[in-house]
Amino acid sequence: MSQPESALGVAGNGRDPRIAWHDPQRRGRMLLGAVSLMVAVGYLVEALGMPRGTAEHPGPGQWPIAVGVAWIVISILVIAEAVVSREVGGEVELPTGDERRDLLIFLGATIAFVVLLPYLGQYIAAALYGVAIVKLLSNLSWPRAAAYGAVLGIGISFAFITLLQIRLPVGLFGGF
Incomplete structure (x- = not known):
């Protein structure tokens, strides 16, 4: 990599590693987060169809709704972390x-x-x-x-x- 490329933060392949989509690990985290988010939304939709019950007598839908909301929040955080953070990156090794x-x-x-x-x-x-x-x-x-x-x-x-x-x-x- 030549000095000007290094100074600009451009990888030898001409891709800017500062852009999350160009980094294989960050792209993988974004895709996994997006798939997880879609599954979590479907899970929450199904959970919302279950009876919630009351505080004294919780229904079968109470915990699945809480899990669905937490799952959505975590999925969004995974996507955001992959987009913003440059701490982890590079090639993916199976x-x-x-x-x-x-x-x-x-x-x-x-x-x-x-x-x-x-x-x-x-x-x-x-x-x-x-x-x-x-x-x-x-x-x-x-x-x-x-x-x-x-x-x-x-x-x-x-x-x-x-x-x-x-x-x-x-x-x-x-x-x-």
């Missing part, structure tokens, strides 16, 4: 090796949780997901990962279903 394997396991476990949730119910699906994630993120043996994951999944489900009284899928075993 994960390889163990990092790629871990990413694919996490993605597969998350998709399996979403698919199995209506059939197995919150308690069982969350326990299985907890086991998979604890095993993925730790070096624990399978029995310890299974115990911690099950306790985590069942505990979180109990907190939402029983303590917060949020109706979640009960699955095939809901009658037991």
Whole structure:
């Protein structure tokens, strides 16, 4: 890069790195933020169709509405940060090796949780997901990962279903 190009802040490819769209990482963050924003708006629209209830007896729509609003705010902040900030930038490097394997396991476990949730119910699906994630993120043996994951999944489900009284899928075993 010649001295005048460096002084102007122009990259060797003739693109100005100060413009967010020309930086691959910043462009990726803007696109991810935009997709997230669209999904969040759709989520909020669906949540607004659910009964809200009252302060004493919250309805099933109360928490999803709060999540939808927070999701929209976070998506807008991600887009704004990508446009304004020059702290992070450069080429995008996709994960390889163990990092790629871990990413694919996490993605597969998350998709399996979403698919199995209506059939197995919150308690069982969350326990299985907890086991998979604890095993993925730790070096624990399978029995310890299974115990911690099950306790985590069942505990979180109990907190939402029983303590917060949020109706979640009960699955095939809901009658037991």
